[in-house]
Amino acid sequence: MNTRSIRFNLISRFAALLLLVTVTFAGFTYWSVRRYVVDVVGGSMLHRAEQIGRTLLRGGPADESYIANEIETRYAPELNDRFIRITRADGSVLYCSRNPADRSFTPANVPYPKAKTLKSELREESPSDEAKMLIAAVPYSSDQGGGYLVEAGTSLAGANRVMEALLWTLAAGLFSLLVLTVIGGWMLMNRALSPVHNITVAAQDITLRDLRRRLPVPQTGDEIANLCVVLNKMIARLQESFDNVSRFTADASHELRTPLTIIRGELEEMIQRSDLNEQIRSALGSLLEEVERLVAIVERLFALSRLDAGEAQIERVKFSLSELAETTLEQMSLLAEEKSISLQFKTKDPVQVEGDRTRLKQIIVNLLDNAIKYTPDGGAVELSVWSRNGTAFLEVKDTGPGIPESALPHVFERFYRADEVHSRDVEGAGLGLAIVRSIASAHGGDVSVSSEVDSGCRITVRLPRAK
Amino acid sequence: MRILLVEDEEKVARFIRVGLKAEGFAIDSARDGRTGLQLALVNPYDLLIVDLMLPELSGTDLIRELRKKNSHVPVVVLTARDAIADKIANFESGADDYLTKPFSFAELLVRIKALLRRGTVNRSNVLRIADLEIDRLTHQVRRNGVAIKLTSKEYSLLEYLVLSAGRVLSRTMIIEHVWDQSFEGLTNIVDVYVRQLRAKIDEPFGKKLIRTIRSVGYTISDFAE
Numbered sequence: 001m002n003t004r005s006i007r008f009n010l011i012s013r014f015a016a017l018l019l020l021v022t023v024t025f026a027g028f029t030y031w032s033v034r035r036y037v038v039d040v041v042g043g044s045m046l047h048r049a050e051q052i053g054r055t056l057l058r059g060g061p062a063d064e065s066y067i068a069n070e071i072e073t074r075y076a077p078e079l080n081d082r083f084i085r086i087t088r089a090d091g092s093v094l095y096c097s098r099n100p101a102d103r104s105f106t107p108a109n110v111p112y113p114k115a116k117t118l119k120s121e122l123r124e125e126s127p128s129d130e131a132k133m134l135i136a137a138v139p140y141s142s143d144q145g146g147g148y149l150v151e152a153g154t155s156l157a158g159a160n161r162v163m164e165a166l167l168w169t170l171a172a173g174l175f176s177l178l179v180l181t182v183i184g185g186w187m188l189m190n191r192a193l194s195p196v197h198n199i200t201v202a203a204q205d206i207t208l209r210d211l212r213r214r215l216p217v218p219q220t221g222d223e224i225a226n227l228c229v230v231l232n233k234m235i236a237r238l239q240e241s242f243d244n245v246s247r248f249t250a251d252a253s254h255e256l257r258t259p260l261t262i263i264r265g266e267l268e269e270m271i272q273r274s275d276l277n278e279q280i281r282s283a284l285g286s287l288l289e290e291v292e293r294l295v296a297i298v299e300r301l302f303a304l305s306r307l308d309a310g311e312a313q314i315e316r317v318k319f320s321l322s323e324l325a326e327t328t329l330e331q332m333s334l335l336a337e338e339k340s341i342s343l344q345f346k347t348k349d350p351v352q353v354e355g356d357r358t359r360l361k362q363i364i365v366n367l368l369d370n371a372i373k374y375t376p377d378g379g380a381v382e383l384s385v386w387s388r389n390g391t392a393f394l395e396v397k398d399t400g401p402g403i404p405e406s407a408l409p410h411v412f413e414r415f416y417r418a419d420e421v422h423s424r425d426v427e428g429a430g431l432g433l434a435i436v437r438s439i440a441s442a443h444g445g446d447v448s449v450s451s452e453v454d455s456g457c458r459i460t461v462r463l464p465r466a467k
Numbered sequence: 468m469r470i471l472l473v474e475d476e477e478k479v480a481r482f483i484r485v486g487l488k489a490e491g492f493a494i495d496s497a498r499d500g501r502t503g504l505q506l507a508l509v510n511p512y513d514l515l516i517v518d519l520m521l522p523e524l525s526g527t528d529l530i531r532e533l534r535k536k537n538s539h540v541p542v543v544v545l546t547a548r549d550a551i552a553d554k555i556a557n558f559e560s561g562a563d564d565y566l567t568k569p570f571s572f573a574e575l576l577v578r579i580k581a582l583l584r585r586g587t588v589n590r591s592n593v594l595r596i597a598d599l600e601i602d603r604l605t606h607q608v609r610r611n612g613v614a615i616k617l618t619s620k621e622y623s624l625l626e627y628l629v630l631s632a633g634r635v636l637s638r639t640m641i642i643e644h645v646w647d648q649s650f651e652g653l654t655n656i657v658d659v660y661v662r663q664l665r666a667k668i669d670e671p672f673g674k675k676l677i678r679t680i681r682s683v684g685y686t687i688s689d690f691a692e
Contacts, residue, residue: 257547258476261569265482268572271635271683272489278681285637285683292639295569296652331620331646334659362649369653432652 007193011185018181019174026170033166037159038134042122045136048075049152050120052084053140057148067095082154083107083133089147104155105133113137117149124156131157195224203231211239242308249305253298260298264291300431304414307438314442315356318466321392322347322385324357328364329383332372339377343368346384351392354466355443363439366432367396367459374400375456387465391445394461403451411449412437436461468583471510472496473503473529474518474545479568483516486572487579500524504532512540514582516575517562519546527560534561541582545570571640573631580630594629596676597689599668601629610672620645621664624657628677628687637684661685 002008052075056067067086071077077084077097081104086094096107109127120138127133135153142148195218202215214235217228267288271281329345336343353360364383371381379399386393403411410416415430433447436459440447444464451457470487474480475498484494495510497503500521507515507529515533519526530542544565564578594601598611606622608615617625623645628636638654650656661677669675677687 254547257568258479262476262478262482264569265479265486265572268637268640269482269486269489271680272486272633281680282682285680288637288683289639291569292637296639299651328649331650332656334663335653335656338655338659358647358649361647365649365653 007186007189011182011189014185015178015182019178022174022177026174030163030167030170034159034163037162038122038156041134041154041156041159042136045134045152045154046120046122046138048082048084049136049138049150050140052086052152053138053148053150057086057140057142057150064094071095071097082152083110083135084153085110085151087112087149087151089149094148100155102155102157104131104157110135110151110153113149113151125153131155131160134159195220199224199228199231206235211235211242246305246308249301249308253302253305256294256298260291260295264288264295267291297431300435304431304435304438307435307442314359316354317357318352318354319357321351321353321360321394321463323350324361325364325383325385325394328361329368332365332368335369335372336381339372339375339379341372341375341378342380343372344380344382346382348386351385351387352466353392353443353463355463356439359439360443360463363436363461364394366436367394367461370432370459371396371398371400374398376400379456390465392463392465394463395458397456397458399456402453402455402457403449404453405451408449408451412447433459468513469493469495469510470514470516470579471503471507471512472516473498473500473507473521473526474516475499475521476518479518479545482572483575486576490576492579498522500526500529504529507533507538507540508536514579515540515542516579517542517544519544530562531560541585543575543578543582571637571643573634573636573640574644576634577627577630577644594626596629596632596687597674598672599629599676601626608668610668613671615667617664617667620660621667624660624664625668625687628685631687633686633688635680635683635686641684657685 052071056070071084075082075084078100081100081102082097083100083105084095084097085107086096088094091112099106105127110133111125111127113123117137117139120136122134122136125133125135132155133153134156135151137149137151140148140150198218199215206213206215214232215228217232218225267284270276271284271288276284325347326345329343333343368381368383375381375398381399382395382397384393384395384397407416412433414434416434437447440461440463445462447459447461449457449459468491470492472480472483472487472494474483474496477498480496480498484496487494495506495512497506501523503515503517503521504524517526517529521529524532526544526546530544533540533542541563542561544562545568546565547568563582566575566578592603594603600609602608603626606617606619608617608622608625624641627641627644638657641657642650642652642654645660646653646656661679665675665677669677676689677685680686
């Protein structure tokens with residue numbers, strides 16, 4: 001899962017916020033319910049203790065058995081699981097209820113209040129490991145003198161069970177709310193983001209080569225639709241400027257043809273004259289060489305602009321790429337021999353491609369020429385052709401000085417040279433690899449380079465394999 | 468041999484005219500398509516050189532009109548465009564060969580010679596320079612009666628040199644003719660092949676036929692020095 005996606009971010013933040021709010025709410029609910037329960041139970045205990053004092057202790061020093069009898073009759077604390085205890089001012093127990101029916105506590109173990117009780121109060125006690133008890137203690141002074149402390153209490157086990165049930169309900173509600181939020185949020189985000197996904201897919205398909213294409217604009221009139229319209233306008237501007245550049249290149253190289261024809265023709269004819277002295281002939285020869293270099297650059301620029309414009313009607317002929325590679329390699333083997341470079345060809349199965357044979361041959365020639373040129377004497381150049389999953393691969397590997405990492409992203413740019421020392425090379429003019437890339441992409445393929453300084457470089461061309 | 472040149476660019480026309488005259492051809496020229504067509508219909512030319520972009524009547528239309536009138540004169544088209552579609556259109560209209568500007572004159576000459584040779588039946592298929600003989604049908608090469616075995620590239624190179632005997636050919640011109648366009652720019656391959664060729668046809672024999680012209684290129688001729 002992409003943790004940086006809008007979807008993940010929004011949903012996780014929303015879920016966290018929701019969790020915070022609901023946990024607070026649940027906590028508050030739990031706390032107030034518990035308080036309410038304690039208040040109600042406590043209130044009833046206080047009331048009972050007061051009642052006992054008022055009704056049973058008013059008439060002076062009471063008879064123990066009478067009081068026990070009265071309490072049994074009126075309140076039946078054992079049956080009602082209540083605790084009642086009356087203590088005299090000197091600390092002796094006047095009455096204490098017996099074990100309750102549910103044995104939720106043992107009355108004999110219930111501790112006495114730590115300090116002297118001056119007014120009615122509520123306290124919680126834990127007489128054993130069992131549930132807590134809530135005990136109301138009410139001091140009572142009879143008219144005849146003599147103070148008593150009346151305590152009425154009950155186990156909180158029942159209340160705790162209610163609270164526990166409440167806690168579970170709250171937790172279950174919270175958990176399902178969270179799950180529902182995440183699922184619902186996911187679905188909502190999917191719905192909201194699916195146009196964005198569509199745009200991404202469509203935009204990926206629009207390459208420099210088919211800038212005529214546009215993004216589909218959803219008929220919703222929402223923000224996404226606006227975004228598409230704006231992006232489409234941007235693509236249109238991009239296309240326009242791109243078209244201008246290729247048209248300029250095409251026009252310029254076309255306009256250069258006639259003057260170049262004249263210069264080339266005149267120079268060529270002049271060189272044939274037998275009455276030239278050596279110096280003039282060699283000057284003319286060098287001029288002719290430069291003109292031919294210009295012609296080559298113009299031709300290449302023209303070819304590039306045509307490939308860019310996509311109007312180069314790429315011939316679609318099915319042929320064996322491995323065979324073309326092998327014959328081209330043979331044709332260039334003398335160049336490698338000159339520098340004692342070992343030129344190897346590797347292929348497993350014949351690989352068929354569909355395309356323009358001449359242009360694809362150009363790719364092989366350019367790559368091999370480059371490799372041979374930059375590999376020092378005695379090195380090795382390897383050309384391999386293979387195919388995998390419907391893609392044909394053509395790779396040239398050399399043992400030259402390699403290309404510095406900083407130059408790697410630029411090697412397929414026009415007129416770019418990784419190595420300034422070679423910038424006077426007549427051949428390439430820095431267009432060789434640019435042409436390789438244009439031809440590859442005109443065939444629906446691409447080219448990539450990997451290199452480490454001092455360990456040579458490897459250029460890989462990928463082309464769709466013929467079916 | 469009489470050739471008609473239809474080219475509106477005067478300077479281009481001029482060097483073609485001068486060059487062809489030096490080669491012993493008789494040249495007429497026209498500067499627009501209509502004049503060109505009229506001349507071609509009136510005079511019995513051996514060959515036409517036609518630029519495509521002409522005023523009045525385009526080169527393509529000129530050739531089409533000519534072919535309609537049942538003229539079978541060979542036509543070389545000069546074009547500043549090199550789209551494949553253009554080439555196909557030209558061959559369909561009846562052109563026999565085409566050259567893309569900026570072309571080399573040596574290449575034009577070789578193409579002209581090839582077309583003229585196609586027209587005449589009883590021309591010998593053997594080219595000779597001094598004691599070197601090249602049979603263009605069997606691709607057999609002999610020097611001083613000794614058969615020399617050449618690879619097909621070496622043969623094409625030698626044939627081109629011999630067809631342009633006496634002319635200085637630059638490395639680029641040689642590349643353009645002997646190799647296909649994918650090798651454009653690889654001028655060092657020419658040096659390698661010329662060296663190989665020399666080892667076979669010059670070095671074992673006394674007289675050197677292939678000469679290097681410093682900072683220009685190569686030439687082959689029977690140097691009478």
